[in-house]
Amino acid sequence: MEYRNPFTPTFGIVPPHLAGRSELLSQFADAFDQGIGNPNLATILVGARGCGKTALLSCIAQEALQHGWIAVKVVAAEGMLADILERTLEASAEFLDPKPRKRLSGIEVAQFLGIEWTLEASEQENWRSRMNAVLDDLAERDLGLAILVDEVTASVEEMVKLAATYQLFIGEGRRVSLIMAGLPKHTMDLVDNESVSFLRRARQRFLGAVSDAEVARAFRASVEDAGKSIGEAALGKAVEAIGGYPYMMQLVGYCAWESSRDSSEISDEHVEQGIFQAASDFRVGVLDSTYRDMSDGDRAFAKAMIQVGRDCTLAKVAQAMGKRTNYASTYKARLLGRGMIAELPDGTFGFALPMLESYLAERFGL
Template structure:
């Protein structure tokens, strides 16, 4: 029997075969991109911890945009990003016209004949006016320009400039959109920047835990796409191990698939071995990196949570770590923004990042953690 290639995508930034738990976002944003009128979703922020699928979502939405009559300029918040955006826009706009003036790009929403004179957009002017010219020419053909900005870094001047220029384009009535993604603490400090206060009115989507039912559905569909099947019980095991975390979904699926690729059905042992390998990989790629970003104070807070069987009361943590309530509040905020813990109810938090509790327990028992006294 011919078995298909492994259909899972356990690499960062790769668009998965089935984007679990993102239907609502995809629908609302597709509608905004296809609407004749300006909708608020055209300016959106996506925040989420490492491995929650920010880059994959941005890439997916950029594809939707390009099929809906937009040019998507995809950049990462790094120095040189403004220049990068201009180069990309020029290149993509140039590809819209063939030498005979006929359309070269297949997009449904883009008219048959596009005539642009991008070469005439003068280089000896500033970025904003050059971009404004390019956008105007595209808009004249009813082509919009979407900027996707990944890995938001609020300390980068160009990042803030781009947002400010974008606001001008919107004010001038241009057909433009801006989708930005980043770690929660970077998104929240960007929102505190006064020069881009308009972003506080942007649509904000926090990419959190995906419901188990959707995890199971995405796993099963991906396996079926690859022409194989999975036992109901094994599927439930896998879903439980994934804990709603998109990256873990890909890891478990990928390694379970490779256990015995000749067998048509993925059974209990393939899934169990896949889970074990996935957990190790998750430790290397996510847990270690997350740990190094925590301050000794954050760690102290997290370790104090280990004493509770389930969720923890902030009041108990404060008593255990002997810090002022404002310091405790700060540790709590930082841990939430790192995706390590989440708020359960008023004054109650619990671990959110899969396997972080077990990981911390082990490190703590081995005396590997540096906690301030």
Template sequence: MLRNPFRPSFGTTPIVVAGREAVVAQVGIALQEGPGSPYRFTLISGARGAGKTVLLNLIEDEAARLGWHVVRIPASRDMLADLRDTELPLLLKQLGEKDQRTITAASIAGVGSVSTEVTPEHSPAPSLRRLLRRACELAEQSGSGVFLTKDELQSARPEDLHTLTDAIQNIVRDSLPIALSVAGLPFEIAELLALPGTTFLRRSVPIELDPIADDDVARTFQETAAEGGREFSPAAIQAAVDVTSGYAYLIQLIGSISFTLADTTTISESDLERSMPLVKERMGLQVHQPALRALPEREEAYLHAMVEIGTPARTSEIAERMGIPANQQTTYRRRLIERGLIRATGHGFVDFALPFLGDYLSTRA
């Protein structure tokens, strides 16, 4: 049995990743340029399944390749405590930080001996700022730096982000080698950045993950399938590109299921068609359901109106169907675009931003 090379799992880096090379290259250049390069601080946003975590993984790999020390900021509720008490002390050990010995007893030569005990260098209770600064100082001595990454930024408490970014900003002012890449969902990030204490993050380079270009999608399908000893037929590859719409997770999901269903070394258009019911079911469970979980009732009603009208849907017709004035429709439209659920497709028209979202909603009507 041939090994399936596709990886339809969130956060797992695919064997072949296309369409994100430019961002990774920009960050790599920034790390080599020196302090002040804007791409040392990036803010990645995109819908569920757009490839945020994968891009973070690629950026981490590039930083490590260049000799930088990567620290993943924990996703725990006490992320600052975990950084201060675990992650940074471990990094300091890797960087060669030594414990200090102090003399605790002595005697006259020939009579007794000198006693010492280990006193930790960072005791008592060193601050996050002090530990992070020391790590950057040691990294600089070896010609590298400290690269921090944080996924699911919206899960962090605003006061913790303020404390962390304040420490980073002070290190930046002293031209020490530090970098930060964070990622999250667009709507939640926008709400977070509107709060006090997030000024430093607002200055980061924004990276919005757009759909992957068709040529890159086709290349990803073919090169990944080849890793498992199969190929897509010309008709199948065109159909796969069309249905994927540049959505990163869907490349892996369609590829994985159609690869599994194929009976020969060539994945046919028929194999692709047979995969679609399973593809839609998994998209519903893994993407649509979580995306709609906390959606306000009126915003979901807006989406159902789009399903009833058909997409692309005219916004004036949505307002009429919902029985609301045009300015109220505009508010719902803006919020849903910020959430990554719909997109504008021309003046006065909207469509679903997530593939198969309309199909999923029609089953919940």
């Protein structure tokens, strides 16, 4: 029998089984159901690379579509406003009913579609009025518009403009939702941006580690749906190596599946081989570049964290660095901003990527 590997160790791909996102997704389903006024309609998803932001955005877009909204997904970059307009027109054209309609005809929409929109700064008002026209049209057909923006950053001027205009849409009582996703540093900068201070009221959702139980469930479901089986012990090993990190789940799953070849069961041994392979892929694909991006100060901070061990606090890490807490706090913020470390509510913090600690320890000769 031919088996097809169900795991998707590729950024941006929605896996067949998401681990640990059902609660969040059902909240979005409720939000789209309820519509105007639901606080989740303006949300920022925050998390490290590989925690599943892009995949989650796609699933949220799916929820929107199932609840009477049009969904357009863009990446934050100059040109995104034009992109949003064009895609909204495209998507709404698909909803046009065949009967002749009062306000905007199919032909008019088709004409819109043929136009290449390039917006200068001065055309922002223009963009807004064009969007208003489309939104009126959608409202007439009882459709909301969900705008999903991936990889947000405050350094893109149009991102700031979009957020500012969104606030105006909301003020006018329009059924519009803005769901954004980005790395901690970028989302923090955006929320701190003075001209979009209302974003501080947007819901921020931190996508931290997924629980082992959820990883186990999604892992098993992926394996079984694709026609193989896996025993408890083998599954436990995989889950431990995954450490709650979605990208690692796909890597370990993919490699274990490949090791099992045409056997119908993924054994302990297959998982062990899979973990070994996944670790080396993860090193090359993620950890090496993470390390290269670290400044000397970042490295000194990380090294001190390893020396402190469990329950790092700023005071302990600063002491291990032989520096003042003020100095150390700069580096703590930098590492938090890149999702390399994560903080618990009690103020202690630790490494947030699987294998990062042992990788760095090796690099530092500890």
